[in-house]
Amino acid sequence: MQLETNTEEFVVHSWLGDFLRKLHIDIPLFLGLLLISGLSFAILYSASTQNMDVLYKHLVRSGLALVFMIVLAHINPYQFKRYSLFLYGIGVVLLLAVLVMGEFGKGAQRWLDLGLFRFQPSEMLKISTPMMIAWYLSEHVLPPRGKPLGITVLLITAPTLLIAKQPDLGTALLVASSGAAVLFFAGLSWRIIGSLLAFLGASAPILWQFLRDYQRNRIYTLLNPEADPMGKGYHIIQSKIAIGSGGISGKGWLGSSQSKLDFLPESSTDFIFAVFAEEFGLFGCLGLLVLYLLIISRCIYISLQAQDTYTRLLAGGLSFTFFVYVFVNIGMVIGILPVVGVPLPLISYGGTSMVTLLAGFGILMSIHTHRKLLPT
Amino acid sequence: MSGYVLKNSLAEQRIFLSRIIAAFVLIVVLSVGLLVRLVYLQVVGHTHYATLAKENSIKIAPLAPTRGIIYDRNGKILADNIPSYTLELVPEQVPNMDETLRNLKNLLDIPEEKIEQFREHLPRNKRFATIPLLLRLSEAQVAAFSVVRPYFPGVDIHAGLVRYYPYGELVSHVVGYVGRINEQELKTLPEANYQGSYHVGKSGIESAYEVDLHGTTGYVENETNAQSRPINIVNEFDPVPGINLHLTLDIDLQKTAYDALEGYNGAAVAIAIKTGEVLVFASRPGFDPNPFVYGIGSKAYKDLQESEDQPLFNRVLRGQYPPGSTMKPFVALAGLENEAISFQHRVFCPGAYQLPNSPHKFRDWKKGGHGSVSMENAIIESCDVYFYSLAQTLGIDRLHDFLQKFGFGEETGIDLKGEKPGLLPSREWKRKTQNQEWYPGETVITGIGQGFTQVTPMQLARATATLANRGRVVQPFLVNRALSPGLVAPATFPREPLIPLKDANVTNIINAMVNVIHSARGTAKALGLGLPYKMAAKTGTAQVFTVKQKEKYNEDQIKFKLRDHALFIAFAPADNPRLAVAVIAENGGHGGSVAGPIAKKIINQYLGIK
Numbered sequence: 001m002q003l004e005t006n007t008e009e010f011v012v013h014s015w016l017g018d019f020l021r022k023l024h025i026d027i028p029l030f031l032g033l034l035l036i037s038g039l040s041f042a043i044l045y046s047a048s049t050q051n052m053d054v055l056y057k058h059l060v061r062s063g064l065a066l067v068f069m070i071v072l073a074h075i076n077p078y079q080f081k082r083y084s085l086f087l088y089g090i091g092v093v094l095l096l097a098v099l100v101m102g103e104f105g106k107g108a109q110r111w112l113d114l115g116l117f118r119f120q121p122s123e124m125l126k127i128s129t130p131m132m133i134a135w136y137l138s139e140h141v142l143p144p145r146g147k148p149l150g151i152t153v154l155l156i157t158a159p160t161l162l163i164a165k166q167p168d169l170g171t172a173l174l175v176a177s178s179g180a181a182v183l184f185f186a187g188l189s190w191r192i193i194g195s196l197l198a199f200l201g202a203s204a205p206i207l208w209q210f211l212r213d214y215q216r217n218r219i220y221t222l223l224n225p226e227a228d229p230m231g232k233g234y235h236i237i238q239s240k241i242a243i244g245s246g247g248i249s250g251k252g253w254l255g256s257s258q259s260k261l262d263f264l265p266e267s268s269t270d271f272i273f274a275v276f277a278e279e280f281g282l283f284g285c286l287g288l289l290v291l292y293l294l295i296i297s298r299c300i301y302i303s304l305q306a307q308d309t310y311t312r313l314l315a316g317g318l319s320f321t322f323f324v325y326v327f328v329n330i331g332m333v334i335g336i337l338p339v340v341g342v343p344l345p346l347i348s349y350g351g352t353s354m355v356t357l358l359a360g361f362g363i364l365m366s367i368h369t370h371r372k373l374l375p376t
Numbered sequence: 377m378s379g380y381v382l383k384n385s386l387a388e389q390r391i392f393l394s395r396i397i398a399a400f401v402l403i404v405v406l407s408v409g410l411l412v413r414l415v416y417l418q419v420v421g422h423t424h425y426a427t428l429a430k431e432n433s434i435k436i437a438p439l440a441p442t443r444g445i446i447y448d449r450n451g452k453i454l455a456d457n458i459p460s461y462t463l464e465l466v467p468e469q470v471p472n473m474d475e476t477l478r479n480l481k482n483l484l485d486i487p488e489e490k491i492e493q494f495r496e497h498l499p500r501n502k503r504f505a506t507i508p509l510l511l512r513l514s515e516a517q518v519a520a521f522s523v524v525r526p527y528f529p530g531v532d533i534h535a536g537l538v539r540y541y542p543y544g545e546l547v548s549h550v551v552g553y554v555g556r557i558n559e560q561e562l563k564t565l566p567e568a569n570y571q572g573s574y575h576v577g578k579s580g581i582e583s584a585y586e587v588d589l590h591g592t593t594g595y596v597e598n599e600t601n602a603q604s605r606p607i608n609i610v611n612e613f614d615p616v617p618g619i620n621l622h623l624t625l626d627i628d629l630q631k632t633a634y635d636a637l638e639g640y641n642g643a644a645v646a647i648a649i650k651t652g653e654v655l656v657f658a659s660r661p662g663f664d665p666n667p668f669v670y671g672i673g674s675k676a677y678k679d680l681q682e683s684e685d686q687p688l689f690n691r692v693l694r695g696q697y698p699p700g701s702t703m704k705p706f707v708a709l710a711g712l713e714n715e716a717i718s719f720q721h722r723v724f725c726p727g728a729y730q731l732p733n734s735p736h737k738f739r740d741w742k743k744g745g746h747g748s749v750s751m752e753n754a755i756i757e758s759c760d761v762y763f764y765s766l767a768q769t770l771g772i773d774r775l776h777d778f779l780q781k782f783g784f785g786e787e788t789g790i791d792l793k794g795e796k797p798g799l800l801p802s803r804e805w806k807r808k809t810q811n812q813e814w815y816p817g818e819t820v821i822t823g824i825g826q827g828f829t830q831v832t833p834m835q836l837a838r839a840t841a842t843l844a845n846r847g848r849v850v851q852p853f854l855v856n857r858a859l860s861p862g863l864v865a866p867a868t869f870p871r872e873p874l875i876p877l878k879d880a881n882v883t884n885i886i887n888a889m890v891n892v893i894h895s896a897r898g899t900a901k902a903l904g905l906g907l908p909y910k911m912a913a914k915t916g917t918a919q920v921f922t923v924k925q926k927e928k929y930n931e932d933q934i935k936f937k938l939r940d941h942a943l944f945i946a947f948a949p950a951d952n953p954r955l956a957v958a959v960i961a962e963n964g965g966h967g968g969s970v971a972g973p974i975a976k977k978i979i980n981q982y983l984g985i986k
Contacts, residue, residue, distance in 0.1 A: 142387075142388050142391065143391060181399070184395060184399070185392055185395045185396065185399070186391075186392075187388070187391035187392070187395060240417060240421075240425065241425050241428045241429050242429070243414070243417045243418060243425070244417040244418055244421045244422055244424065244425025244426070244428075244429075245422070245425045245426040245428070245429035246418055246422075247418050247419070247422040247426065248418060248419055248422070257429060257599070277414070277417075277418065281418060282414055282415060282418040282419060285411070285414050285418070286411065286414075289407055289410065289411065293403070293404075293407060296403060297400075300396055300399075300400060303396065304392075304393065304396060309385070309388055312389075312392055313392075316392065316395070316396060316399070320399050320403075323403050323406075327406050327407075327410065330410050331410065334410065334413050334414060334417060335413075336409075336410075336413055
């Protein structure tokens with residue numbers, strides 16, 4: 001069967017290759033992640049105006065996230081499947097806890113203070129939602145229809161709404177899309193997809209009513225950032241100036257004036273792509289996109305190699321969600337999507353997203369390295 | 377239900393593969409979409425955004441030049457720059473202007489008036505411009521603000537140099553003053569060079585030499601962040617300080633003149649005859665120019681404006697007085713030069729003069745008259761009838777044309793602004809301005825410096841100096857250009873350099889003027905007692921012809937105001953004239969007794985005589 005033909009194109013016959021395989025590390029994916037992490041240090045060094053403290057923290061977080069990834073890669077996918085419901089349930093309960101505590105606290109709250117560190121349950125849901133959906137659908141006949149489909153939609157909607165209410169539109173979007181991606185890969189019929197999209201389009205005005213003022217502002221801003229250049233449109237205008245002034249070949253590493261001069265807000269976190277685009281220009285952006293696509297391609301390859309429905313759906317869902325990350329962040333920075341708080345995966349400064357992302361890659365590696373050898 | 381599940385693994389895989397392909401296509405399409413947008417921003421829009429980026433990052437901050445210092449001829453400072461703290465606001469950065477102003481007012485005890493002034497300024501300035509709220513902060517105010525500064529975003533204290541006039545009212549009319557740039561000036565001043573400057577010369581030397589005193593504004597190109605805070609200097613161009621001006625004025629002599637005028641409103645001018653240097657330029661009363669630098673309060677300004685003594689009025693340049701008998705030497709010279717009469721020509725003075733076929737009597741100041749007088753005695757005793765007669769003989773045309781050569785009726789062209797031309801009447805002038813023909817009687821009174829004739833003290837001093845210089849025209853000026861190199865402001869107006877005069881005529885007139893002081897019949901013979909040098913002079917008493925209807929009735933005041941103006945012109949030493957002086961004491965009465973001693977004090981001090 002053609003899908004199962006074991007074509008390990010990156011097999012390294014050396015002690016290092018053997019060692020990495022024993023660590024359950026997928027070498028091509030690992031190389032891609034290393035490459036992009038290295039890039040992340042270079043960009044962050046520039047974006048933070050050569051703040052070594054920032055780099056040091058980033059290094060520690062990356063290291064911890066890497067360890068977490070390798071730990072997850074060692075776990076048999078069967079265990080993920082077993083604990084899918086539990087992890088999902090815990091996540092939703094924690095989301096409710098955050099919401100309740102937020103009611104008593106002041107204003108928006110996204111995290112639980114666990115003393116040692118702050119834990120964002122919504123981050124956990126980015127992984128546990130696709131796990132849950134993949135588990136649930138793998139237990140049912142595919143393509144999903146009828147009651148299982150309804151339950152699936154409910155399982156996706158519940159955490160999404162809870163996170164949106166925090167309010168964290170960006171994460172809600174990512175959680176929803178991770179679940180939806182699994183549903184899509186499970187074979188949700190095109191007819192349903194079409195009518196769902198039509199329904200969403202029709203209900204947009206109603207959804208609009210539920211948006212908060214600042215969320216609406218972001219959409220207004222997207223449509224016409226120049227209307228309020230010093231206020232709501234500021235982010236987008238400044239990031240467009242930074243990107244546009246980079247031109248084809250860019251201003252060179254450390255050459256970005258916009259981010260250094262503090263014109264560009266959040267230049268180390270959500271808007272780091274603007275710094276990259278200013279310094280490395282169109283060619284650099286093209287290169288970065290290709291690098292992301294290579295990583296995604298490997299992830300998709302892993303999902304195609306997966307040997308059962310659960311791992312297949314989960315791998316597909318995680319792969320596609322990774323692209324959604326990239327697309328939403330770059331789309332917002334270049335001004336074609338509203339400003340939602342989504343970091344540029346693997347490059348933006350910030351601990352939680354890094355851990356979540358590498359956890360996803362750890363699961364993918366686990367799926368890929370725990371395959372049973374099939375007779376050809 | 378799950379018990380009945382019949383999973384078709386092969387079909388699931390096929391669906392999954394098709395979905396993966398669909399997803400991958402979607403991924404590629406969306407990625408291309410991102411790329412298209414990036415091409416749009418980075419290729420199509422590059423020039424546009426690059427321009428915006430440049431504007432974003434480079435902000436130019438002006439560096440105000442130091443204003444040139446004004447010295448007197450001996451290097452004494454007349455206008456200085458002293459360190460001063462200014463409270464400044466950048467409106468753009470002030471979150472709540474009303475509240476900020478209220479809090480600052482309470483904190484620093486700022487007068488309401490200043491707040492109002494600031495509010496008036498506010499809409500005229502750019503939002504991101506720095507606008508001064510309070511100048512010359514006290515140390516206590518600086519300390520008080522420094523403590524709470526973090527609570528006042530957009531408000532800061534700027535340490536800079538501010539104009540100071542150590543001599544105050546003494547030189548207020550000649551040095552002038554600087555003041556805050558007003559709306560009108562904002563439009564006319566070269567904007568680039570006045571970025572960062574709060575002040576501009578408003579009057580006197582400060583105004584006339586503004587272009588030189590101000591200097592050239594430098595600037596610093598700062599790379600700034602979005603909060604407009606400079607973080608890196610890209611380029612710096614130092615300001616070029618204004619040129620220091622060395623005046624011809626002698627502050628000690630000026631003080632003597634000013635003090636001597638005490639008790640009178642008036643003016644005294646002294647010109648060095650050989651050069652035209654103005655050593656004394658006193659207009660009394662003056663005013664303290666220092667409050668104007670910081671924005672004088674409207675009440676204080678109103679008081680100055682409405683004061684009966686008109687302290688803001690520059691009498692030297694703008695005061696126009698009938699010259700009275702000080703005109704007589706010039707009229708006499710006109711008669712000699714026109715050969716209308718000889719120096720020996722005598723006129724009988726019965727105490728009044730009558731034109732043929734006219735009953736009107738033009739009175740002499742001396743009841744009973746001077747009897748038969750020569751030209752010399754007519755000058756010494758200031759006989760009016762002699763000059764009525766001479767003027768009648770000359771006629772207004774010849775009289776006008778000759779007097780004009782001495783600069784009467786036109787600005788002296790001194791290097792100050794706002795000079796009045798005085799008035800030298802002529803047929804043409806009268807036809808033009810009053811649409812009337814010239815009457816013979818008007819010629820008669822022009823002969824004794826009455827009627828239409830008006831002169832400024834500066835004109836009178838200049839004419840005197842020119843006479844003393846035997847017709848070589850003296851051009852008064854205040855700035856010594858040799859000591860103040862590089863001046864751009866135009867020098868004095870060039871004049872006809874020489875009035876062709878017969879030496880004998882000039883000598884005769886000067887001798888007569890010497891005898892005004894040094895002969896027993898001279899109108900100012902009191903001044904000549906014990907004088908170790910020869911002074912040539914002429915007294916003058918000008919009638920004050922009108923009392924304004926509006927003036928309040930106040931017996932003492934009216935009486936004083938009705939008194940004649942006392943005038944005096946002099947130069948010395950007579951055989952080698954060095955200094956020419958003109959003095960006018962308003963309502964001083966007789967020129968010889970009031971204005972004369974003032975002139976004598978000036979000349980004595982100039983010549984080093986105690």
